[in-house]
Amino acid sequence: MKYQKGYLDNPTLLKIELMLNGIRVGKKALDKVMVEMAGTDEMVDGIDIVLSHKTKANVPYKEEFARKSSYLLKSRRDGFFITDGEGEVKVEIPPIPNFYKEKTTTGIPFSSIGDVHSGYVVITPSKRCDFFYSDVECRYCTANFDSNGGTESTYSVDEVLETVEAAHSEGKAEIIYLSIGFGKEEDGGIRFLKPYIKAIKKHFNALIAVEALPPIDNIWVDETYAIGADSVIYNLEIFDKELFELICPGRAKLIGRERYIDALRYAATVFPSGTVASHLIVGLEPPGYTIMGIDYLTDIGVIPILPIYRPSPGRTLRVDPLTTEVIAPVYAHLYRTVKKKGINMHWVRDISIVTTPLEGRFLIDGGRGFRSIIRDFYNTKVGLKTAWGLATLRRKLRVKESGESSGSSSS
Amino acid sequence: MKIEIDRRPLWLLLLLKGIRPLSFLGIAFVFWYLLSIPTPEGLTLAGRNAIAIFLVCLFLWVSNLIPLAVTSILAIIMVPLFGVLTERETFALFGNEAVFFILGAFILAGAVMHSGLSKRIALSIMGRFGDSSRGLVRAIFLLAAILSFFMSEHAVAAMLFPIVLEIAKGLKLRPGRSNYGKLLFISLAWGCIIGGVATFLGGARVPLAVGILKETGGETIGFIEYTVAVFPVVIIMLVVGYNVLVRLFPVDIPEMADTGGLLSRRLQELGKVSYNEYAVGTIMFVTVLAWVFLGGRLGLAIIALTSVVVLFIFRLVRWKDIEEYVNWGIILMYGGAIILGTALDKSGAAAWMADQTIGAWARTPWVVIALLSLTALVLTEGISNVAVIAILMPVGIGMASKFGIDPVIITFSIAVPAGLAFCLPMSTPANAISVSSNYVGVKDMAKAGIFMGITAWIAFNIVARVYWPIIGLGF
Numbered sequence A: 001m002k003y004q005k006g007y008l009d010n011p012t013l014l015k016i017e018l019m020l021n022g023i024r025v026g027k028k029a030l031d032k033v034m035v036e037m038a039g040t041d042e043m044v045d046g047i048d049i050v051l052s053h054k055t056k057a058n059v060p061y062k063e064e065f066a067r068k069s070s071y072l073l074k075s076r077r078d079g080f081f082i083t084d085g086e087g088e089v090k091v092e093i094p095p096i097p098n099f100y101k102e103k104t105t106t107g108i109p110f111s112s113i114g115d116v117h118s119g120y121v122v123i124t125p126s127k128r129c130d131f132f133y134s135d136v137e138c139r140y141c142t143a144n145f146d147s148n149g150g151t152e153s154t155y156s157v158d159e160v161l162e163t164v165e166a167a168h169s170e171g172k173a174e175i176i177y178l179s180i181g182f183g184k185e186e187d188g189g190i191r192f193l194k195p196y197i198k199a200i201k202k203h204f205n206a207l208i209a210v211e212a213l214p215p216i217d218n219i220w221v222d223e224t225y226a227i228g229a230d231s232v233i234y235n236l237e238i239f240d241k242e243l244f245e246l247i248c249p250g251r252a253k254l255i256g257r258e259r260y261i262d263a264l265r266y267a268a269t270v271f272p273s274g275t276v277a278s279h280l281i282v283g284l285e286p287p288g289y290t291i292m293g294i295d296y297l298t299d300i301g302v303i304p305i306l307p308i309y310r311p312s313p314g315r316t317l318r319v320d321p322l323t324t325e326v327i328a329p330v331y332a333h334l335y336r337t338v339k340k341k342g343i344n345m346h347w348v349r350d351i352s353i354v355t356t357p358l359e360g361r362f363l364i365d366g367g368r369g370f371r372s373i374i375r376d377f378y379n380t381k382v383g384l385k386t387a388w389g390l391a392t393l394r395r396k397l398r399v400k401e402s403g404e405s406s407g408s409s410s411s
Numbered sequence B: 001m002k003i004e005i006d007r008r009p010l011w012l013l014l015l016l017k018g019i020r021p022l023s024f025l026g027i028a029f030v031f032w033y034l035l036s037i038p039t040p041e042g043l044t045l046a047g048r049n050a051i052a053i054f055l056v057c058l059f060l061w062v063s064n065l066i067p068l069a070v071t072s073i074l075a076i077i078m079v080p081l082f083g084v085l086t087e088r089e090t091f092a093l094f095g096n097e098a099v100f101f102i103l104g105a106f107i108l109a110g111a112v113m114h115s116g117l118s119k120r121i122a123l124s125i126m127g128r129f130g131d132s133s134r135g136l137v138r139a140i141f142l143l144a145a146i147l148s149f150f151m152s153e154h155a156v157a158a159m160l161f162p163i164v165l166e167i168a169k170g171l172k173l174r175p176g177r178s179n180y181g182k183l184l185f186i187s188l189a190w191g192c193i194i195g196g197v198a199t200f201l202g203g204a205r206v207p208l209a210v211g212i213l214k215e216t217g218g219e220t221i222g223f224i225e226y227t228v229a230v231f232p233v234v235i236i237m238l239v240v241g242y243n244v245l246v247r248l249f250p251v252d253i254p255e256m257a258d259t260g261g262l263l264s265r266r267l268q269e270l271g272k273v274s275y276n277e278y279a280v281g282t283i284m285f286v287t288v289l290a291w292v293f294l295g296g297r298l299g300l301a302i303i304a305l306t307s308v309v310v311l312f313i314f315r316l317v318r319w320k321d322i323e324e325y326v327n328w329g330i331i332l333m334y335g336g337a338i339i340l341g342t343a344l345d346k347s348g349a350a351a352w353m354a355d356q357t358i359g360a361w362a363r364t365p366w367v368v369i370a371l372l373s374l375t376a377l378v379l380t381e382g383i384s385n386v387a388v389i390a391i392l393m394p395v396g397i398g399m400a401s402k403f404g405i406d407p408v409i410i411t412f413s414i415a416v417p418a419g420l421a422f423c424l425p426m427s428t429p430a431n432a433i434s435v436s437s438n439y440v441g442v443k444d445m446a447k448a449g450i451f452m453g454i455t456a457w458i459a460f461n462i463v464a465r466v467y468w469p470i471i472g473l474g475f
């Protein structure tokens, strides 16, 4: 398939375009979005937009580059539209969750703890990353973390639970992403996340994804699964060894590329198919390397997730972003490879801030060959309950506990 | 808590999970079927029901689908429920002397261990006799055996294990590789096993077998009478066992590195002999004397329980200290097994089963004894030795009447071999504890154990044939 201008009809191409170039927001549309956002402490800078085929995209609109974008979000009486100057396509702007305007009993706005994207909530209980202490932070990092260098601010288990409860009551917490930055502990942050995971699992029938750094020992991968994580994400970010060392000096020095790969390989034997994932940032290394990364990761049973690189203000690293024409074949390759290797693509889906393997289907034959029954099923209430039930049953069958403490054996 | 992830295919795990409920369904179906078929000739209705209950319990004891004690509780429920014995008879059987004897023995052993006396004796003997490589093996082997004359062999294994492990580490033996390491740990296990059959105190088997014997035939076996009958087997097994060990696992370390220092350091840590040790030792000594000389008149349980009360009168132990040594599961298991054995006997089911099984082709008492002892030896490798007693005793008692054999002899033929499990770690806790050291592999244990199993069977039958008639136990 040849990728040309005029991407409005293809949701994946449009998503890539929008993530790369951002969007201008018309006054009327902006007013509507702003009214929605009033009173919230919004965390993510972009606007969540639902494109055709329920494809969700988080699109930059405040940044300098977005102001020059050829795409415009406009609002009419019959809804929101994106236009590229020649045509237009109808889109949806999901309503901002009501609980964003509320606060925890300790007075923290829910919106600063939980970041809702369609059916999932991203929570980062501790905004700390020790890479900043040693000046080895990832060179592109803006993250949700405190980039000023590890000034700690930690939400308590109760605050997180209240947030999940609030999101849950609006049907927005079917999947909870808990993420944590780098800490010097050998467990990759799992000991810290454990009370949060346990508490969420105890109170809600929710699926939990953990985005952490690979632990030193695989027993912590076992522990991650045993305590209730349904998915684990160790982000390698850059596949090429030299570029990895250059761009992610902390990850390279304090964890090591080999450890990332070993932990991912091992996790893929513990977690269900398609639930172990790793980010490979598209645009920070030549696309050929990303493709090699896709092949390698899928060989060991890991789902690659490809976020798109955009230079961010305040960071020294500035690489010219790639174009949609260059990026689209990488996503097509991702979809084809994951499908060929038989890895389940339905777990990592509907994520607005990255492009998922499943979305690559629209780059193959416009997505016509794809039967969306399973995806649609898992998006229903019954489907989500089924997914949760199966995940719980699987854990019950697989996890065996014996006398000794894992904490002691790991030291 | 240590976590392990079972990576076997999910379908297999599901299947394995499904086996449990399916097994219970299967058991219920077989039970229902047995109750619905016409009662075979020569068997009463109560007898048929007793056999159906026995088969259910047999399966549960062997498969370990539920804990042994819970299977016994099931037996206690089913026996009156299906009209084999009345409720009153059933529960009265739980008050059997054997149950209280073993309760007393648990408490006494607990007191000895808690006082530190047993550890002191172990360290002193090992320190005194373990001055050469072979000497140390002999010391561990004999010490484990002798201690098991007086307390549960499982407790002895657990008590000596850390000491032997320390010696192995002190000698820098390589786990799984060093012959000497294997020698030390198998000596420990075999010493306990062989010593454990020497008296009533080495394990729960003998009191249980004697309990069933008493309930079914009214006969009993005295403390000393048992030991006198069994001792030649113990001596033969100790001699053969030691020789098998040093030949199968030749000593591969240079003549004695310093273990004496290590043992005397451990002994020093214990300090001087305490008042508690003296007092508990004296009570234990008097108790054994009373068992030997007054056991027949007063009953073993009465003596054991009296000693227990004395321990508490002198505040030598607290109930809290003792609780961890009392295996309530085994006590429940006993009660149930005695009830089931009695139910099979009183309903005539035991005799009928004996008739239909070994009785159908065994022609002489000698063959019966040989077959029963062989069955007990084989079964005990796979299932708990008290379960072997619970399963075989009712059949054996049935055989006794059919072949005119003294039920006491039948009891010996089952109770003694049931304690001699040498091959596998799951056979008995002493083996499991040894294997857990990693110095001995399952293969090493099985290799040596098969030979010992055969020796045990031959030795037992020779003693039964040649020696027993001399002491008035002819058949």
Ligand code: SF4
Pocket: A129, A130, A131, A132, A136, A137, A138, A141, A142, A143, A145, A181, A182
């Ligand atoms: S791990 Fe890297 S990307 Fe994540 S917070 Fe730390 S520096 Fe930023």
